[in-house]
Amino acid sequence: MKFIISLLILIFSSLQAHAQFTLTYNEPASPFTQEQRNNYNKNGYIQEALPLGNGRLGAMFSGGIAQEHIMMNEITLWMNSKRGLDSVAQSGTRIGAHKNFHKVRKTYQEEHYGTGENSMEATATKYLSTQQPLGNYAPFADVYVSTGHQTKDISHYNRSLDIHKGVGTVHYNIGKSEYTRTYFSSHPHDVVVARYTAKKATMNLTIHTSSLHKITHVQAKGQRIVLQGEAAMEKDPVQFMQSIFVDAGKAEIIAQQDGSLKIKNATDVKIYVAAYTDYLPVYPTFKRRDYIADTEKTLKKAVEVGYQELKEMHQNDVSALMDQCQLNLNYQPSGVTTDQLIAQGSSIELENLYFNYARYLQVSSSRTASVPSNLQGLWNGHLKPAWNADYHTDINLAMNYWMVETANLPNSFNPYVSYLKTIAESGKHTAKESFGIEKGWSMGLNGNVFGFTAPNVHGRRMQQSGAWLCQNLFEHYAFSKDKKYLEEIYPILKGAAEFYVAFLAPWKDGSLVIYPTWSPENAYLVKEFGKLNKQAYGASFEQQLVLNLFTDYIEASVVLNRDKAFRKTVQETIPKLCPQKIGQYGQVQEWPEDWDNPTDHHRHISHLIALHPGRDFSPLTTPELSNAALVTMKHRGDISTGWSTAWKTNFWARLHNGDKAYQFYQFLTAKRTYANLFDFHPPFQIDGNFGGTAGVCEMLLQSHLRSVNNKADNIQEAAFVAYQNTSENKKHFVPVAPKESIANAPYILHLLPALPSAWSKGSVKGLRARGGLEVDITWDHGVLVNAIIYAKTNSVFRVFHQGKLSSVISLKEGVSIQWNSNSKK
Template identity: 30%
Template sequence: MPPAKAAASPDVTLQYSTPAGAWTDALPIGNGNLGAMVFGGTAQDRVQINDDTCWTGAPRVRPTRGTGLEPGRAPEILAAARAAVAAGDVPRAETLVQRLQSGRSQAYQPLVDLWITDAGAPEVTADYRRWLRLDEAVAGHSWSDGVAAVRQEVFASRPAGALVVDRRMRTPTDLVVRVGSDHRLFEVGAAGSPQGATWSALVRMPTVSTDPKAPGPAPGAPPSAPPAPGAGVTCAVALRLDTDGVVTVRTTGIEVRRATWLTVLLASRSDYAGAHHGLHGDGARLLAQASERLEQAGRRTFEDLRAAHVADHRALFDRVGLRLGGGPEPGLDTDARLREHRATGTDASLAALAFAYGRYLTIAGSRPGTLPLNLQGIWNESLRPPWRSNYTVNINTEMNYWPALSTNLAECDEPLRRWLEDLAAAGRGTAREIYGAGGWVAHHNSDAWAFTDPVGNGTNPARWSFWPFGGVWLTRHLIDHYDFTGDSGSLASARPVILGAARFVLDTLVTMPDGTLGTSPATSPENSFLTAEGTPGAVTASTTSDLAMARDLLTGVRRLAGVDVGNGVPFADEPLLARVDDALARLPGERIMADGRIAEWHLADLPEAEPEHRHQSHLFGVHPGTSIDPDQAPDLAAAALATLAARGLESTGWSLAWRLNLRARLRDPDGAQAAIDAFLRLVEPVGPAVVSVQGGGVYRSLLCAHPPFQIDGNFGFTAGVAELLVQGHRVSSDGAREVHLLPCLPPAWADGAVHGLRVRGAITVDLEWATGRLRTATLTADRDTTVTVRVGDDRAVHHLTAGRPTTIRP
């Protein structure tokens, strides 16, 4: 049976009355390394499994760039493109930057499927239930046909390093357990005793594809011979089965007869050791390592495994909890709640569930030592996933980590911080070879191998292939990590990455005719303008997003300049700071157009090819930047609101989440409510190849629909909810941080409480409010500090002592 209602708040449980049909209906579990989608079938159940290190490709040598581009000529081509921009020749500028393209990122791959077949089970039962407990990170389903009752639980244990499936049956049942894959399984082994079995196989990921649009085999194609050991990622899969039934083991599956319980453990181990480390391809070693994980896990009972897993998960999950009034009818399925809220708008606690879900997915998908979350987190069933399920660094990878700091999961951003070191190492060569610049650069896409070059085959549109500010944007998270945690050790580790991105900016800024600094050639991520001939164009000079990101990074370097990163070493040296100060004095700010909006292209009011475009990169200064808000820059804040209004109310799922964060910073509660309601709109699955740039929302599982599935919106939504409740990005002229409580409370959230949110300055905040007004707030700082606490327009200075809660009652 499902968890008792008394033990499980509806705000932390997803529940359904049918098994998953589409993959996006299934429920995600993970331990950072292993991810799985749990379908909850009766006659046949599927658990689709990923390993975060299973990508196509391998460590790369430096590529040959562009179409017929000779080595060493890239800076010359770039200079010619800059001259074309200055001459107003947009088509020539775009043709020139296309010559710098040098291939594509690699694709994240599925690993295996675990199937449990019960030939005697009904396909549908009246009392079927399926659920995911976010507070326990356990998925389950149960059913009864009046004679036999079945209950199954599935979780991915971080302590055990294994996937755990446990099934309990009222009457003895015959089952078949098997593992399959769209990749070829080879070196399959199986062994068994009357009540137990082991099974193992090796899987090798494809190498670089010759078809830029197809990183894996064509759908339905027969499996080919695996790559040679070391040519692609090799992954070992090991399975252990324990039961009270009678076991017959075959390489094609494990037959279990007359069982009343069954526990399956599955572990994986690959030879991926980092973006710049070779692949050894030693299958025997990997199988031994995966089997050792299972041997250790198998020494513990299921109950012990479950208790250790739940304790590990709750140590992170329970730090933050949000309660909102206006809950659903008891027992209502999650997809029914989505439909009901769309019709009535009365289920405020649905937003609290989606908020908790984003935190849950962060814990499940990103743990120290793993790779960072990609476009689909760590969950993907397709050999050819949308957008390769890669790292898209012009918003999406960054958005994946927006809630990690504000919702008290700072440990979970370690994979991003560590991967950025690999990205910077690769990006130094790209900066030197293309731009003749110091520091490092990253463009539109990357992958497990830290791809940093302009994406494409020499003919792809410049609006997304040429954008050298990926590293500039990503480094904001490193600065944020220090601001939220005060961890000088992490800042010391991040220092080369941050300063490298700053050096690239300083080396590539160009002097404009009016003496200011700008960027050229430049694009505004994925957006286009109309040229004088009425055709779309993307390459120009000084896009607003470039200028805002450059100013944001250099301001961060200047602010951190004197921080001691160890042994009396300051964060930045004087020669670099002199360049930073000169650049900051010459970088222009955002410009307001005649129609009251913020200009996306800084030098001219260019007409937009897509007025309702999903990207709003020119609002970077609002969020995730901190330079524009209604107090510090009221005119720009008003222009930003006008810009959002012109973008419209419809967009992709992740864009709606971004707009929620922007509305929160601009203190627009009605606009925030509209973004929340649009995001929590049920989207029916229509197939993985269907791409929509309008009408996003969530699937039945609450996973974000671009559509298709793209997980960044889940994280962006959670971050946006936190921004609605507390903000701490402002610093007054005397250096005191301002903590703004309930800065943008949506109208439907009149009553509620939250505990454990974090703000910059290493401060934890608990809040309770009623009828839209704050009742109490408690601030607890990690170190002694002075803050200005703002409630509405009232401000009061408070001196916080490290570790001692300070309670405020307006």
């Protein structure tokens, strides 16, 4: 009996592990029709095919019977923009715009609302907006493998993706014959690999490749197909190359005049694909990679290594990253396919899979490439993708990288750092030419891979994004405490702070505000000036972000012992910033004026950014502002787009309402996801995937508060408070400049701050906390059973659980402690 019970437990554990890490389907994805190519709102291939990626080179496979379609992407391939201009022009900024900046500001000072000829929007468009094309992320190539098989003849079809190993599989039978395809995109060897095998049969395959771009060369010769092409640009087309090598054993391979390969009577066919563009992240040229040599060299090396070793090294690479953080919720595996699981509605099984899938997408779309994941991560098949598949800096790019810290994928952050170095270099020209600011750098609303930092082409979308982008940059240091990394990013942080110190200007009450700006992407005074009345001054979100940036800069300056004079300037500037205000409905005001509409259900809730991903609104430190945030959340409602639903998950977690956070995560996973679990914005945007998993992490562990009074035994007295009441107006909260001791203040680890009642039992391994810590947590009946806290560096911290705050705990690197509800240290 004991043996049977043990066997059943083993089988159940195996089924649960499979369910947590496998997407599975009993039919192919839809073909990628021309109608879908021309209209990104038409669902099909992109929403059903399964994604592979090594952070640079991506692929999706359909699992088609008669023809397999492998869509290829390379993350640096852009089109319809410019590169190789002089260093000023390459930024995209309008040369000499600063000469008219005072004219633009005057329209704000005189409050010219609306969209008329002399409005804030119109003058910003006329004098500041860029006239240079942003361009868009582009598809790369399409590889097709024709099999000659017919759907009517097959049985036992299965298409799956093992996200723990990063391996896709297609399997089916024809009579007694078995056919299997295996796919992966290798980071160690930088190639996409496929294998086709047949048992009790042979295969006759035709392989060909094409591109939506201008093809300058395609040839099949021997065992290879070489394609070269160029993506159209307004200046200097991007050159690219794809090379395919086919190993069919002793089977016959015939090179065709049309550039295809025919394989006859094969039982085992291995396909290796290497591909590069001529892009290099060197401002302002952004080219000169020897893409031909790199493609040839990479392909040659992969073929020499061989399929088996490539696959083993790839699987070890991906599984090691996936194992760094594991969520295990208590559920009975359903055994149904993934599309059926989604169709059945919310379930703990789906929620667990979604968490792990987002981590897989992060591993696949962001590793060591020179540019970060974009609005669609890595995967795009449209010459005109939704929102250009670009870098939106009013939430989306930042959200793509929220979970790399908490969900323990810090190496995925490297492309973001590389990108910010380029942006800071380019942004110096935008700061000077657009606004006449000699020090620091500025970034607008949209970015591309060519250093575009200019104000948006439309004056309605004026925004300064440096503070938002730097938030992620400093968070990476907060989690690692890596002083060498802080040295690396310090010039970027300082440059952003320098820009804002110069850009801030006094408003009617004498406080300092940012303008031009907006509150993404919302309107105000709609009855008076229309639904496009969006340009404003002192939008609360940006004021919050500037405080966040200034506080981070002060800490960086102290830690590195740099720039004491400028540090003092920043410290003196903080109390002069416009206060955060509670409005007539008890809400956090979105603007300095009380313009909020309680029936406004806009998807953006940017003015709660101090709640998340910021750290300055908290029920534990700023209860009045947190209660006001609660009112705002209720006003905005529960139904929203994918990424907005994900952000609301994080908001409610930070408000310590686990069941409400869970409600949004449920909606995200069951109602805002496509069949392949891509986020349903609609159409597809990947930020919802990443933001949702970040929200789960926030439900289980929070570490954003700092202890500045280590003698205090309650968190209200111990924690740093970023906003305080003024004596003049009890609804105004003035920003607080931190003391320099903030640099050494312990982080406070809040265990299970928003655990949903639906997740009564479970565990999580490898969550990261600020201060250089990793945490494993187990709970049962909604109560903490045990937490193990590991120091990845010499760490000092405090633990907060069930209203109790520990004393300061010091751990040496490599040492761990256990913590439970009875711990008193």
